[in-house]
Amino acid sequence: MKSPPPMDDEEETPPLAVEISDINDAKEYVVGVTVITGYLGAGKSTLINYVLNAQHGKKIAVILNEFGEEIGVERAMINDGNGGALVEEWVELANGCVCCTVKHSLVQALEQLVQRKERLDHILLETTGLANPAPLASVLWLDDQLESEVKLDSIITVVDAKNLRLQLSEHRDSSSFPEAFTQIAFADVVILNKVDLVPQSPMASDVLKELESDIYKINSLATIVRSVRCNVDLSMILDRRAYDAKHIAHLESLLKENQSVSANSLHDHSFRTLCIYEEQQVDLSKVELWLEEILWEKKYNMDVYRCKGILNILNSDQLHTIQAVREIYEIVPARKWQQHDNPINKIVFIGRNLNESLLRDLFRACTLMP
Numbered sequence: 001m002k003s004p005p006p007m008d009d010e011e012e013t014p015p016l017a018v019e020i021s022d023i024n025d026a027k028e029y030v031v032g033v034t035v036i037t038g039y040l041g042a043g044k045s046t047l048i049n050y051v052l053n054a055q056h057g058k059k060i061a062v063i064l065n066e067f068g069e070e071i072g073v074e075r076a077m078i079n080d081g082n083g084g085a086l087v088e089e090w091v092e093l094a095n096g097c098v099c100c101t102v103k104h105s106l107v108q109a110l111e112q113l114v115q116r117k118e119r120l121d122h123i124l125l126e127t128t129g130l131a132n133p134a135p136l137a138s139v140l141w142l143d144d145q146l147e148s149e150v151k152l153d154s155i156i157t158v159v160d161a162k163n164l165r166l167q168l169s170e171h172r173d174s175s176s177f178p179e180a181f182t183q184i185a186f187a188d189v190v191i192l193n194k195v196d197l198v199p200q201s202p203m204a205s206d207v208l209k210e211l212e213s214d215i216y217k218i219n220s221l222a223t224i225v226r227s228v229r230c231n232v233d234l235s236m237i238l239d240r241r242a243y244d245a246k247h248i249a250h251l252e253s254l255l256k257e258n259q260s261v262s263a264n265s266l267h268d269h270s271f272r273t274l275c276i277y278e279e280q281q282v283d284l285s286k287v288e289l290w291l292e293e294i295l296w297e298k299k300y301n302m303d304v305y306r307c308k309g310i311l312n313i314l315n316s317d318q319l320h321t322i323q324a325v326r327e328i329y330e331i332v333p334a335r336k337w338q339q340h341d342n343p344i345n346k347i348v349f350i351g352r353n354l355n356e357s358l359l360r361d362l363f364r365a366c367t368l369m370p
């Protein structure tokens with residue numbers, strides 16, 4: 001896995017990359033962390049309550065990230081699961097957003113949780129309504145400060161079916177305050193919550209379909225599930241292994257379905273999904289350079305939030321997967337190509353200002369022999 005080299009003026013040394021597969025191989029058990037994000041009031045605490053009270057027999061810890069005055073309030077809103085779940089630990093991270101000031105306390109909290117004698121099965125991390133999940137993903141996906149057995153399982157974004165359209169249209173032309181978009185763009189699962197508040201009429205299902213289509217236009221890799229009070233199948237929340245390079249069946253099915261969503265109906269700078277294909281084998285080092293120019297050097301002014309795909313690499317009989325969250329990326333062999341496979345390159349990008357033809361042409365240049 002690769003992250004950009006540190007900038008000279010950076011106060012804090014950025015995380016060094018580690019191979020997630022090394023962690024998986026070396027440790028006997030790994031605790032998955034589900035990041036729960038969503039706009040203010042969308043239903044994040046409701047989701048945590050639901051999971052804690054469900055009958056799954058797992059030991060779950062909850063980490064809450066709250067701003068100054070809210071401390072203790074959020075905790076009081078969540079009841080500790082007198083059903084099947086055992087809440088092993090509450091950790092409240094105060095004074096600042098996880099993305100910046102409390103990164104170190106997050107790392108510390110995770111370390112403390114997994115070093116406890118009794119093993120945990122899962123950790124839920126609720127972010128504040130305004131948090132941008134990207135830095136969390138980088139801490140959890142690869143941070144070498146995390147020596148323990150913790151890994152990002154998935155990012156769940158809860159959206160409010162009644163207010164989503166308004167939230168998206170409010171921010172459509174604003175690049176300064178686009179949390180609702182950002183949170184959807186990063187999501188592995190989007191819970192379309194509060195569907196009971198969409199007026200019941202013969203048109204209600206059309207309204208929900210339109211909302212799903214809006215979400216799909218931003219992020220066509222996310223699994224979308226409708227809910228009332230976040231009452232969803234637990235397989236949507238726990239053990240999704242969305243960042244596990246070896247767990248590619250789900251990625252393959254997502255890629256099969258995926259198409260580029262036309263940007264025509266959206267503002268130029270909107271978030272969108274696009275997909276590029278290439279039938280020729282590609283040179284791995286050229287692909288890395290191509291990606292680093294886009295993600296690290298921002299050479300083409302594209303704002304890539306998420307990227308997932310499969311690659312057919314020259315001189316390799318292995319299907320490779322490619323994943324990126326902001327500037328961190330990983331290209332790893334996943335399994336041997338099989339006879340029934342169609343060995344193409346297929347990459348889905350989620351972000352803003354994406355230039356489909358430029359991405360495609362530059363990627364095509366990676367097919368030439370060195």
Ligand SMILES: Nc1nc2c(ncn2[C@@H]2O[C@H](COP(=O)(O)OP(=O)(O)OP(=O)(O)O)[C@@H](O)[C@H]2O)c(=O)[nH]1
Nearest residue numbers: 039040041042043044045046129193194228229230
């Ligand atoms: N009608 C209805 N109300 C819901 C649903 N889900 C949650 N609520 C209510 O919506 C309100 C906000 O839910 P929370 O779970 O606190 O939302 P949150 O995202 O944690 O809120 P913040 O922490 O403020 O960002 C609460 O009063 C919930 O009871 C739903 O599906 N339908």
